[in-house]
Amino acid sequence: MTSETADTPNPRANAMLVETLAGALRSTESGLTAVPDLLARVLTEGSWRSFITPRGEHVEHDGFEDFVTTPPTHGIGSSLGLIRRVVGDRVDVLDLLDQALQGNSAQRRCTDIVDDVNEVGGIEPRAPGSSAARGMRWLSDNRPDLLERVTAGELSTNAAMIEAKQRDKMVSVPVHKPDRVARALLKQMTPDERRQLVDLLSAELDT
Structure with missing residues (x-):
């Protein structure tokens, strides 16, 4: 959403970082290598929440996915799938991404809802203390083959952990x-x- 009067800190400073990230995502392979570190800064500093566009519009986002998918210059015009693929096995950045997406229904659909169970009215609950980020870290250390399928969008983190026999499949x-x-x-x-x-x-x- 956009606002021209919202009083939020450093929106002009945030704008430069947001524009740099958007440009890196649209660039060649060499430019894409900068994305993980740029994304880490955007997430750590919260730059995505409030910034000024080149036209002087004050933009605010309540959810990170909205920031990612909104076309430039009010967002970066990308997708969570592409973001995850570019980040690759940088579990530190994936952890930050998971934190930004917590509570986001779209992220839950991508990672933790088991489709075949959902068809009969049940979903798999998160195991206590587990999260997509914890799962990604475990996969990075122990099952890079499954991590590759997760980052390619073939499996959810939860499904990969079940396949690796690190989580029990549960229905509700x-x-x-x-x-x-x-x-x-x-x-x-x-x-x-x-x-x-x-x-x-x-x-x-x-x-």
């Missing part, structure tokens, strides 16, 4: 709707796991 469904519980479990469990569940439920019913 309303317990008062047995049909939805059954569909979710049938879709997510192996035949052996289903049989074990049936045995356990039958044993409980017999007691």
